[in-house]
Amino acid sequence: MQQMDLRELKMQYGIVGRDEKLDRVLDTALQVARTNLSVLIQGESGVGKEVIPRIIHNHSLRKGRPYIAINCGSIPEGTIDSELFGHVKGSFTGAIADHEGYFGAANGGTLFLDEVGELPLSTQVRLLRVLETGEYVSVGSNQPKKTDVRIVAATNVQMEQAIREGRFREDLYYRLCTISIKMPALRERGDDVLLLWRKFAMDTAREYQIPEPLRLSPEAERVVKAYKWPGNIRQFKNVVEQMSILSDDRLVTPEVLAEYDIVPSSDSREVRYNRTSAEEQSLEQTLELMKYAIASLKQDVEMLKHQMNANVAESVVPAASLPVVHQLDNSYAVTSAHALPEVDEEPEEVASVTVTGTGTREAADERRTGENLNIAQMEKRLIEKALVKHRNRRKNAAAELGLSERTLYRKIKDYGLEE
Numbered sequence: 001m002q003q004m005d006l007r008e009l010k011m012q013y014g015i016v017g018r019d020e021k022l023d024r025v026l027d028t029a030l031q032v033a034r035t036n037l038s039v040l041i042q043g044e045s046g047v048g049k050e051v052i053p054r055i056i057h058n059h060s061l062r063k064g065r066p067y068i069a070i071n072c073g074s075i076p077e078g079t080i081d082s083e084l085f086g087h088v089k090g091s092f093t094g095a096i097a098d099h100e101g102y103f104g105a106a107n108g109g110t111l112f113l114d115e116v117g118e119l120p121l122s123t124q125v126r127l128l129r130v131l132e133t134g135e136y137v138s139v140g141s142n143q144p145k146k147t148d149v150r151i152v153a154a155t156n157v158q159m160e161q162a163i164r165e166g167r168f169r170e171d172l173y174y175r176l177c178t179i180s181i182k183m184p185a186l187r188e189r190g191d192d193v194l195l196l197w198r199k200f201a202m203d204t205a206r207e208y209q210i211p212e213p214l215r216l217s218p219e220a221e222r223v224v225k226a227y228k229w230p231g232n233i234r235q236f237k238n239v240v241e242q243m244s245i246l247s248d249d250r251l252v253t254p255e256v257l258a259e260y261d262i263v264p265s266s267d268s269r270e271v272r273y274n275r276t277s278a279e280e281q282s283l284e285q286t287l288e289l290m291k292y293a294i295a296s297l298k299q300d301v302e303m304l305k306h307q308m309n310a311n312v313a314e315s316v317v318p319a320a321s322l323p324v325v326h327q328l329d330n331s332y333a334v335t336s337a338h339a340l341p342e343v344d345e346e347p348e349e350v351a352s353v354t355v356t357g358t359g360t361r362e363a364a365d366e367r368r369t370g371e372n373l374n375i376a377q378m379e380k381r382l383i384e385k386a387l388v389k390h391r392n393r394r395k396n397a398a399a400e401l402g403l404s405e406r407t408l409y410r411k412i413k414d415y416g417l418e419e
């Protein structure tokens with residue numbers, strides 16, 4: 001594909017990077033898209049495998065047909081055959097009606113089997129059969145059904161090892177990887193890590209209305225490039241988001257990176273940042289929680305702004321009536337005794353808003369700039385929560401928050417959280 005076209009493709013799918021290994025992957029995806037060959041995408045966790053099947057489907061002749069993505073690792077072993085291949089009524093307790101299954105539903109289209117390495121062996125046998133004959137048998141049936149489904153699979157499992165250990169059928173592996181796509185790890189992508197930094201720092205700044213995106217000093221750039229990034233782009237994105245929100249200084253130095261255990265791989269401290277996946281998960285959860293909380297605070301502020309523009313800007317509303325709005329299940333309900341005053345110009349959403357309290361104009365002004373204040377409040381709250389959860393064991397709380405103990409001590413002091 002022409003360079004220009006690849007650039008467009010990257011923009012369309014939000015893919016950042018100029019590394020030639022990444023370009024080769026995208027090129028291969030486009031080349032094989034128009035065939036019906038099975039594709040197996042392999043690569044470490046967090047390298048960006050999930051976008052590739054979409055690209056393949058959207059550039060194939062199956063484009064207008066169904067695209068179904070299934071995470072094989074998340075379907076319980078007891079139901080996976082029925083989910084994939086369907087079942088007939090009465091074939092097991094609870095099978096109250098015939099069920100088509102994904103292979104039936106995706107007929108004419110593409111089925112993305114994510115985490116295919118997690119498929120139970122019995123399901124692997126059924127899958128091999130569809131791949132070889134285009135036929136499958138639903139659970140409880142003996143009637144083979146035809147289907148025309150193109151399979152794209154992905155895995156972060158070392159397949160050779162899984163085969164050696166008898167967890168994955170060798171014949172299925174070769175059948176799946178008629179075309180094999182290997183996604184490069186982040187550490188193999190040279191300067192892409194710096195482009196990704198800029199993207200994620202800018203995205204976070206925009207999302208949380210932080211005035212200045214986080215930048216790397218030249219020394220810090222070297223550290224970021226030399227670090228292993230075992231969780232690849234997913235880990236990298238989380239770190240940039242977290243630092244963008246928590247760092248006081250907008251320029252990141254190697255010392256700041258070290259607080260997050262990001263030190264060059266040659267550094268002897270490397271052993272320290274081999275986070276267990278449980279730690280990574282809890283870190284991710286904390287960040288998700290934080291994002292959710294900030295988003296909802298932002299929503300409050302936006303609603304408040306809207307209210308103020310509609311009702312208050314012209315000073316028609318007594319300051320004491322300024323509402324605080326909370327969204328509940330996509331609807332807004334008024335819960336305070338202070339109804340909104342009548343104004344000449346009917347504001348669009350007034351009829352459906354909830355007023356849950358009142359405040360002074362000063363308080364409202366404070367809320368106007370609430371996003372920035374709230375980031376500090378959020379951080380304080382998260383630290384409090386982590387301390388409570390870990391019964392004041394700062395080491396554990398620091399680990400959960402992804403901070404060094406030293407930083408946590410400093411923040412506890414700054415926020416006056418000492419016992």
Ligand SMILES: Nc1ncnc2c1ncn2[C@@H]1O[C@H](COP(=O)(O)OP(=O)(O)OP(=O)(O)O)[C@@H](O)[C@H]1O
Binds near residue numbers: 015
């Ligand atoms: N080149 C890229 N540019 C921008 N964002 C990317 C890029 N590659 C991956 N990402 C982002 O990184 C995150 C992880 O990617 P993805 O979910 O595809 O990983 P994965 O390879 O499927 O990992 P796993 O094997 O753990 O499921 C996603 O949020 C994705 O949008």
Ligand SMILES: [Mg+2]
Binds near residue numbers: 049
């Ligand atoms: Mg994935």
